[in-house]
Amino acid sequence: MTQDAPFDPRRFKAQERAGFNRIAARYAGGAPLRAALAEAVLNAARLEPGLRVLDLASGPGLLALPAATQVAPHGWVLATDIAETMLAEAARRSDDTAPLLFAAADAEHLCVPDASIDRVLAGLALFLFPDPARALAEVGRVLAPGGRVVLSVWGPRAEVPLLHRAQDAIATALGPPRVARPSVFRLGEAGALAQLLDAAGFTDIRVEPCSFSCPFDDADAYWQAFLDLAGGVAEAMAQVPESRLAAVRAAVADAIAPHRLPAGGYRLPATALVAVARRPD
Numbered sequence: 001m002t003q004d005a006p007f008d009p010r011r012f013k014a015q016e017r018a019g020f021n022r023i024a025a026r027y028a029g030g031a032p033l034r035a036a037l038a039e040a041v042l043n044a045a046r047l048e049p050g051l052r053v054l055d056l057a058s059g060p061g062l063l064a065l066p067a068a069t070q071v072a073p074h075g076w077v078l079a080t081d082i083a084e085t086m087l088a089e090a091a092r093r094s095d096d097t098a099p100l101l102f103a104a105a106d107a108e109h110l111c112v113p114d115a116s117i118d119r120v121l122a123g124l125a126l127f128l129f130p131d132p133a134r135a136l137a138e139v140g141r142v143l144a145p146g147g148r149v150v151l152s153v154w155g156p157r158a159e160v161p162l163l164h165r166a167q168d169a170i171a172t173a174l175g176p177p178r179v180a181r182p183s184v185f186r187l188g189e190a191g192a193l194a195q196l197l198d199a200a201g202f203t204d205i206r207v208e209p210c211s212f213s214c215p216f217d218d219a220d221a222y223w224q225a226f227l228d229l230a231g232g233v234a235e236a237m238a239q240v241p242e243s244r245l246a247a248v249r250a251a252v253a254d255a256i257a258p259h260r261l262p263a264g265g266y267r268l269p270a271t272a273l274v275a276v277a278r279r280p281d
């Protein structure tokens, strides 16, 4: 936890759901900034025609849409998310002929039969679940023997200025959040993700870093891009009066000063981890 308020998983999930519903279209608009990461996850999944794929916490279908093309015509992709507007956005962006299904679902309680899936994808999501071990137990349950999960999480905090500069600015200007949140970097520290996958019974675990950086014209563009990525924080910021938000924006400009480019604008780096693991036969 990054603050003193007690953690309430239900309240936290409600804020995430409201926030990701709020930003669904804008989240899709910001996706090109993280295209290298989506590509790394899809490459690691080694999809092929005929596979049955579950895209967990799919958002606006950034992984699900290309995955559906790769498993067509006889395979399919089930895109799930706790935020139904995200799924509506995915449906809007998809081609009617793509083998895509949608179901609003909490990743910790999946409405999917046992051993019915060949690949589970989960991009930038596991750290958002209050109980990641429970979500991985669900992944193991729905995967067929020998099936694989491929997921991405943010790396260690120090290697993700893309997020932590905005978080630092919020903490400076507003103090701790009202709804306590687990750190989005909690699975990025060395060994944490592999240990969690191992404890959930997966084998052949591989974790690789994926580093990229994102350009922004100015501090306001960076701040908006951060809000378009972090649904729960966007929801919290929507409750903050404009007078206090001005202080946050000023703090953001200070926080990203180290990333200013000589020719103008900013470039903020990030490292994510991409993990692949197999359910034993």
Ligand SMILES: C[S@@+](CC[C@H](N)C(=O)[O-])C[C@H]1O[C@@H](n2cnc3c(N)ncnc32)[C@H](O)[C@@H]1O
Pocket (backbone or CB within 6 Å): 013, 016, 017, 020, 021, 056, 057, 058, 059, 060, 062, 063, 080, 081, 082, 083, 086, 105, 106, 107, 108, 122, 123, 124, 125, 128, 129, 130, 229, 231
């Ligand atoms: C950062 S977005 C990632 C979206 C997409 N997978 C990607 O790779 O860009 C996180 C997604 O997780 C969803 N989410 C958050 N908590 C969830 C939960 N408990 N169960 C299912 N989805 C959840 C959010 O609604 C949001 O769409």
